[in-house]
Amino acid sequence: MKIAVCIKQTADTETVPGLDADGTRVLTDDITWIINPHDESALEVALRQVEEYGGSVTVLALGPQRVQKALREGLAMGADRAIHLRCERMPNDARVTARALKPILESEGFDLVLAGQVSVDNGGGQLPQRLGVLLGWPSVSAVEGLEVDGRKLTAQRPVEGGREQHELNLPAVIGINRRIGEPRYPSFRNIMKAKRKPVIAIEVTLEPSQLVCEQLRLPPQKTAGQIMTYGPGVADRVAHLIRSEAGIVW
Amino acid sequence: MIPRIVVLADTAAQVVRPVTREVCTAAQRIADAVDLPWGVIVPAASVTGLEDIPTVVRVDTLAEAVPDVRASALTEVCRECAYVMMAHTTGGGDLMARMAQHLDVPLAADCVGLTVEDQQVRFVRALYGGKVLSTVRITARPIMATFRPRSLPSLFVGENCAVTQTVSVELATPLSTVSQVAEAVRDRLDVTEADIVISGGRGMQGPEQWGVLEELAAAFGPRATLACSRPVSDNGWRPRNEHVGQTGRAISPDLYIACGISGAIQHVAGIARSRCIVAINKDPDAPIFKVADYGIVGDLFDVVPALTAAIRQLR
Ligand SMILES: Cc1cc2nc3c(=O)[nH]c(=O)nc-3n(C[C@H](O)[C@H](O)[C@H](O)COP(=O)(O)OP(=O)(O)OC[C@H]3O[C@@H](n4cnc5c(N)ncnc54)[C@H](O)[C@@H]3O)c2cc1C
Ligand SMILES: Nc1ncnc2c1ncn2[C@@H]1O[C@H](COP(=O)(O)O)[C@@H](O)[C@H]1O
Numbered sequence: 313m314k315i316a317v318c319i320k321q322t323a324d325t326e327t328v329p330g331l332d333a334d335g336t337r338v339l340t341d342d343i344t345w346i347i348n349p350h351d352e353s354a355l356e357v358a359l360r361q362v363e364e365y366g367g368s369v370t371v372l373a374l375g376p377q378r379v380q381k382a383l384r385e386g387l388a389m390g391a392d393r394a395i396h397l398r399c400e401r402m403p404n405d406a407r408v409t410a411r412a413l414k415p416i417l418e419s420e421g422f423d424l425v426l427a428g429q430v431s432v433d434n435g436g437g438q439l440p441q442r443l444g445v446l447l448g449w450p451s452v453s454a455v456e457g458l459e460v461d462g463r464k465l466t467a468q469r470p471v472e473g474g475r476e477q478h479e480l481n482l483p484a485v486i487g488i489n490r491r492i493g494e495p496r497y498p499s500f501r502n503i504m505k506a507k508r509k510p511v512i513a514i515e516v517t518l519e520p521s522q523l524v525c526e527q528l529r530l531p532p533q534k535t536a537g538q539i540m541t542y543g544p545g546v547a548d549r550v551a552h553l554i555r556s557e558a559g560i561v562w
Numbered sequence: 563m564i565p566r567i568v569v570l571a572d573t574a575a576q577v578v579r580p581v582t583r584e585v586c587t588a589a590q591r592i593a594d595a596v597d598l599p600w601g602v603i604v605p606a607a608s609v610t611g612l613e614d615i616p617t618v619v620r621v622d623t624l625a626e627a628v629p630d631v632r633a634s635a636l637t638e639v640c641r642e643c644a645y646v647m648m649a650h651t652t653g654g655g656d657l658m659a660r661m662a663q664h665l666d667v668p669l670a671a672d673c674v675g676l677t678v679e680d681q682q683v684r685f686v687r688a689l690y691g692g693k694v695l696s697t698v699r700i701t702a703r704p705i706m707a708t709f710r711p712r713s714l715p716s717l718f719v720g721e722n723c724a725v726t727q728t729v730s731v732e733l734a735t736p737l738s739t740v741s742q743v744a745e746a747v748r749d750r751l752d753v754t755e756a757d758i759v760i761s762g763g764r765g766m767q768g769p770e771q772w773g774v775l776e777e778l779a780a781a782f783g784p785r786a787t788l789a790c791s792r793p794v795s796d797n798g799w800r801p802r803n804e805h806v807g808q809t810g811r812a813i814s815p816d817l818y819i820a821c822g823i824s825g826a827i828q829h830v831a832g833i834a835r836s837r838c839i840v841a842i843n844k845d846p847d848a849p850i851f852k853v854a855d856y857g858i859v860g861d862l863f864d865v866v867p868a869l870t871a872a873i874r875q876l877r
Contacts, residue, residue, distance in 0.1 A: 432691065441663065480739075
C-alpha cells in the first residue's frame with residue numbers, strides 16, 4: 313500500500329507567541345517548530361501498517377523552507393521519502409492548502425492519505441474532509457481507531473454523546489487524532505539513515521486566500537485569583553464566592 | 563425559498579442540540595445588520611426543539627444520510643445563501659468543511675466570537691491553543707463559519723411562531739457507511755455543552771476514586787458534567803471524550819473545577835475560556851493556580867467532599 317502522510321510543521325504546544333507592534337504577525341523567531349502532534353500519530357499509524365503489510369510511506373509538507381526540518385523528522389521516524397511543496401509562507405486557509413496538495417496526491421497514485429485531525433497552532437480541522445471532496449474519495453476525521461482489511465477501512469471516532477464507526481474503501485483520506493496512539497521516537501540508526509533519504513522539493517504558487525486575517529491580539533491576561541490553604545471553613549467560603557462573586561448559579 | 567442567512571442545526575436523536583441556538587444568535591445579529599432573512603435548516607422531516615424560531619426549513623430526506631451525502635445535498639440547498647453557519651461539533655465541523663470545499667470557499671472554523679460593524683461581519687478565532695486571538699473576514703460567498711460551543715449566548719425567541727417549510731433533495735450514492743457504536747448509557751451532558759465541568763487529573767490516583775467527583779457534579783445538579791486531563795483518559799481511567807485540552811476538547815463552561823490537575827499549558831489551552839476556574843491541588847506551586855480564580859491548596863480527598871457539602875448547602 314502506498315501511503316501519504318500530510319504533515320504540518322506547527323509551533324510547539326509550549327510556545328507563548330508574541331505579536332509585532334501593529335498586531336499583524338506572530339513573531340516566529342523564538343518558536344520551536346515541531347510536527348503537528350496529531351500528524352505525528354498519523355505517521356505512526358502509517359509506519360505500523362507498512363511494517364506489517366508492506367508498502368511505502370511518503371511524508372508530505374506544504375510550507376516555507378523551514379518545514380524541511382519536519383520532513384527530516386518524519387524520515388527519521390521511518391518514512392521512506394519526503395515531498396516538500398515549497399511556497400513563500402504557510403497558508404492560513406485550508407482551502408488554499410487543499411488545492412495546493414491535490415495535484416501531487418492525484419499524480420502519485422496513493423492508496424491512502426493520512427492527515428492530522430487539526431493543526432494545533434491555527435488550524436480548523438478542515439483539510440482531511442476538503443481533500444476527500446477534491447479527490448472524490450471517502451473521508452473521515454477525528455479518528456481514534458483504524459483497521460485495514462485489504463481495501464476496506466474501519467474507522468472509529470468519538471462524537472458528542474457517542475461513538476461512530478465508519479466503513480470505507482480505499483483510496484480514502486483519514487484524519488487522525490493523537491489519542492490513536494503516541495508516536496515512536498526516532499532511533500539513532502534511523503536518524504542516520506534519514507540523512508540519505510530523498511526530500512523532493514517542488515515549487516508551488518499559492519492561490520490568493522479569501523480568508524483575510526485583519527488583526528491579531530493577545531487575550532486579556534487573567535489577574536491573580538484568591539488562593540487559600542485548606543482548613544476549617546475554606547470549602548464554605550469558596551462555595552459562597554462561586555455563587556456571590558463569580559455569579560454562578562446551580 | 564431558502565433564507566439568505568442559514569444556520570444548519572446540529573441534531574441528536576431527532577432533537578436539536580442546544581448549541582444550535584448559540585449559532586442562531588450570530589445569525590440574528592448578522593440579519594439585523596445586513597437586513598436579510600435568516601432561518602434554520604434541519605436535516606430531517608421531524609425534529610423538535612425549534613418551535614420558537616421564525617423560519618425553519620426541513621430537508622426531509624437527510625435524516626439517515628452519511629456525512630458525504632449530507633454535505634453534497636446541503637451544498638445545493640445553500641448555494642445561493644450569503645451566510646452559512648453551524649456549531650463546531652465533531653459532525654458540524656466535518657459537514658461544513660466538506661460543504662466549503664464543494665462550494666470552493668473558505669470556512670472560518672471553530673470561531674469563538676463575531677463582530678458586526680457597518681454591515682461588515684468579522685469572525686474571531688482562537689489560535690495557538692487560545693494564546694492569540696485573530697479577527698478574520700471572508701471575501702467569498704457564501705460566507706461560512708462554525709462556532710465553538712458556548713462561545714455565544716443562546717437565542718430564545720420565546721413565542722411559538724415557527725413557519726416551517728419542507729424541501730426535498732436528491733441524494734448521491736454514499737462513499738461510506740456509518741453506524742453508531744453503543745456506549746455506556748448517556749446520562750450526562752457532553753463536556754462541551756455543560757455549564758459546570760468537574761475535572762480530574764492524575765492526582766485522582768485511579769478510576770475507582772471518581773466517586774468523589776461524581777458526587778460534586780451531582781451536588782451542582784443536571785447542568786454539571788465530568789471531564790479529565792489527558793493522562794487520565796490515556797490510562798483508561800475515564801472515557802476519551804472527557805479529555806480536555808489542546809489535543810482534546812476545548813471547552814468554555816461557566817465554572818471549571820480542576821481536581822488534582824497540575825495545569826500544563828496543553829491542558830490550560832482547552833479550558834482557559836471558562837468563565838470561572840477553581841483549582842484544588844496539594845502543591846501550592848502547581849501552574850493551575852496561575853489561571854484559577856479560586857484555589858484551594860490541600861488534599862483533594864479532603865477538599866472535594868467538603869466542597870460538595872458546601873455546594874449542596876447552597877442549593
Ligand atoms: C503535544 C502534547 C499535547 C498534550 N495535550 C494535552 C491535552 O490536550 N490535555 C491535557 O490535559 N494534557 C495534554 N498534554 C499533557 C500535559 O503536558 C500534561 O502532562 C498533563 O496535562 C498532566 O496531567 P495531570 O495534570 O492530570 O497530571 P500531573 O501533571 O501528574 O499532575 C497531577 C497533579 O495532581 C496533584 N495531586 C496529586 N495528588 C493530589 C491530592 N491527593 N490532592 C490534590 N492534588 C493532588 C499534584 O500536585 C499534581 O499537580 C499534552 C502534552 C503534549 C506534549
Ligand atoms: N501546510 C500543510 N502541509 C501538509 N499538511 C498540512 C498542512 N496544513 C495542514 N495539513 C494537514 O491537515 C491537517 C488538518 O489541518 P487543519 O485543517 O489546518 O486543521 C493537519 O493535521 C495536517 O495533517
